[in-house]
Amino acid sequence: MFGGGGMNPRKMEQMMEQMGIDVEEIDATEVIIRQEDGTEIVFDDPDVTRMDARGQQTYQVIGEPTEREGSEPETTxxxxxxxxxxxxxxxxxxxxxxxxxxxxxxxxxxxxxxxxxxxxxxxx
Structure with a gap:
């Protein structure tokens, strides 16, 4: 995640905890990013990590994306x-x-x- 350069994962976790960073793996089956032009970037079976650093949430998506034409937005x-x-x-x-x-x-x-x-x- 941070390119710890061979750092012990346990030590990395302790350092992140000290800095107030909480990391959680999310069991996602699909991630879709809808763009303004209507195309979608789709990640099937991705590795998703949510990182919460002092109230600011960041999501990391790792996987092989495919691009497709989007459908009409669904009515909420x-x-x-x-x-x-x-x-x-x-x-x-x-x-x-x-x-x-x-x-x-x-x-x-x-x-x-x-x-x-x-x-x-x-x-x-």
């Missing part, structure tokens, strides 16, 4: 919950007032955080 539970928070009656009201589809009405309500007047104004 928070995003799903936000979509579910909009009552159907609000969607129907926006549809009636503006003549748009249900999806367009829901999108407008989501974009305006459920504000009916703002959603209608946005669509008109």
């Amino acid at each position: 539970e928070t995003e799903s919950a936000a979509a579910d928070d909009i009552p159907q009656s609000d969607v129907d009201l926006v549809r009636e007032r503006t003549g748009v589809s249900e999806d367009e009405a829901r999108d407008a309500l989501e974009a305006t955080d459920g504000d009916l007047a703002a959603a209608i104004d946005h669509l008109e």
Whole structure:
């Protein structure tokens, strides 16, 4: 890890403990790094180490990476919950007032955080 130059692993562990560094091996089966351009760097069966030095966590991933085209980002539970928070009656009201589809009405309500007047104004 630090290139101890043949240092006794036990001595290295004692020194790290004295410096307030905690090291933990993580039993990971896969690590995926998603990049802005949509590609993913994938490590199958990697060796992962988490190092905590005075509250700052660092992860080290060792393995043979492969690169692949990414998929669409998954909807998080928070995003799903936000979509579910909009009552159907609000969607129907926006549809009636503006003549748009249900999806367009829901999108407008989501974009305006459920504000009916703002959603209608946005669509008109």
